[in-house]
Amino acid sequence: MNVRALLTERFEAALAAVLGEAVPANVQPAGRPEFGDYQVNGIMPAAKRMRGNPRALAEQVLARVAIDDLVEPPEIAGPGFINLTLKVDFLAETIGSMPLLATTAHPERIVVDYSSPNLAKEMHVGHLRSTIIGDALARLLAALGHTVIRQNHVGDWGTQFGMLLTYLDETGANSAELADLEQFYRAAKARFDDDPAFAARSRETVVRLQQGDAHAREAWQRFIDVSLAHCQAIYDRLGVTLSPADVYAESAYNDALADIVAELDRQGLATASDGATCVFLDEFKGKDGEPLPVIVQKSDGGYLYATTDLAAVRYRSRTLAADRVLYLTDARQALHFRQIFAVARRAGFANPTTRLEHMPFGAMLGTDGRPFRTRAGEVVKLAELLDEAEARALALVAGKNPELPEDERRAVARAVGIGAVKYADLSKNRASDYVFDWNQMLAFEGNTAPYLQYACTRIQSIFRRGEVTPETLPVRPAIDERAERQLAVLLVRFQEIVEQVAEDGCPHLLCGYLYELSTAFMRFYEACPILNADAGVRASRLRLCARTGDTLRLGLGLLGIETVERM
């Protein structure tokens, strides 16, 4: 149940009845404990528009609003806030009988375009954000009952493939030698830069490849297969839900590109400019107000990523029948996607009802605050990052809990290490730049995955020790102590947080919530004896534990983070 939405609905109905028009109630979680659990902030702006007295309006609204099943008698505070305190009965009933997460009444078909590495190179830290944030959103949207279509738009067709295939051809490299893609890429690049004849052959190879030359295609396929296998190994290790079936590569759009340009031309949107084919839209101006082009075909006849992205929009909107398409890419591509979406709308490649949303994320910075540049030899491969994370976690687990058997210790280290890496990324607002810092990422304290995982194990441990199964517990908890109440109020907020993340695409909100929930649980755990309490209280507190554990596990699950029995 979405408590915030419920309160908003009730207050907006009352506001509409009083004012005769719809105005936002702006219900938010209360900023301070003394203000209750939620506060209504919409009275003051509404009163201002009506040139009325906010407190008087608040009284009128309170006379009309039907909320006594949910909250204690509300208070009007300050210039016109309404403070709401949830009834203990409502908290107990919600925790006792409402599902953790209700599915949406309006399921949609949602394409999530994420990860999308370039297959010319091995995956590195630069691919982390798209992969991890995208996967969390895909899981979360699916859990809300939407139909999620994952699209891994891998780069398998760029000009650098000419260089790689030519080098592959010349060296006759086998699969084992290809295993280190990074090394292979560097060697090919060095050759390309040093040897003009090799560079020329590379460019010819691109042309042959795009013409469908059998030999070139065979070598290309061999290379792609190796590279994709690398990616899949990383996905499996990360616990990312992408599979080979989700790969829909750039090359898949090849056959549509000519038609995209032809269609733009047919509609009079295409303009020849310096030999290239461009689309100019009024809303995009460059310096001195001169129009900014979207180039869809080069002067040599080749197509560009803009063309491919337009074809992808059309495929997703028409063929996949998406209601919504989410693009998880670098913020640097913001202008590109604004242009693509605008052109796609104008040309009718996207149905008018399809929502196209770029969900950008910030740049990768080093600890010095400078942009994290991928100079040759300085990229951190994802595989190495994950090795390091697991090794650090293993050392920590061994120190903290030496009694754990070897195999379990390894499993815990994996969950903790991988979880820490994913959570470090998920817990930060994706719009901000991202400081890549080993120590920060692998510090297992505070708002981190291990803290949340630890809270889960504490709960598990209580049930083990008490030899209690949650099914035997009473449905409704009694909520008497302050720590119990604070925990309960957070527990009933889960639905509203998940729905907000689904809307905004910001998993850090869910992270913040889960962390807050965990700290509330830790305080409850310190303040309220559970197993040693009298039978009635004990059962009630175990019910709160069970609900907290279920919420944490589900929440972490939506983020793609594993939990363990003990650690």
Added chain:
RNA sequence: GCGCCCGUAGCUCAACAGGAUAGAGCAUCGGCCUUCUAAGCCGAGGGUUGAAGGUUCGAGUCCUUCCGGGCGCGCCA
């Protein structure tokens, strides 16, 4: 030059639609393990939210100017 994003405690980050006294973690200092896992809990210090104006009952949030950083701007993706 034009445009987009960013600037919050020493560091890394929050602050949800303009709401009430800007919050966490790390680091620093001080407490708490003979009772459910101390990866924990409790407490202390630490801020002119880059600067200056403006809008209003109220601004970290909106507007203007400036400073500082990042990125983008015709045939790479």
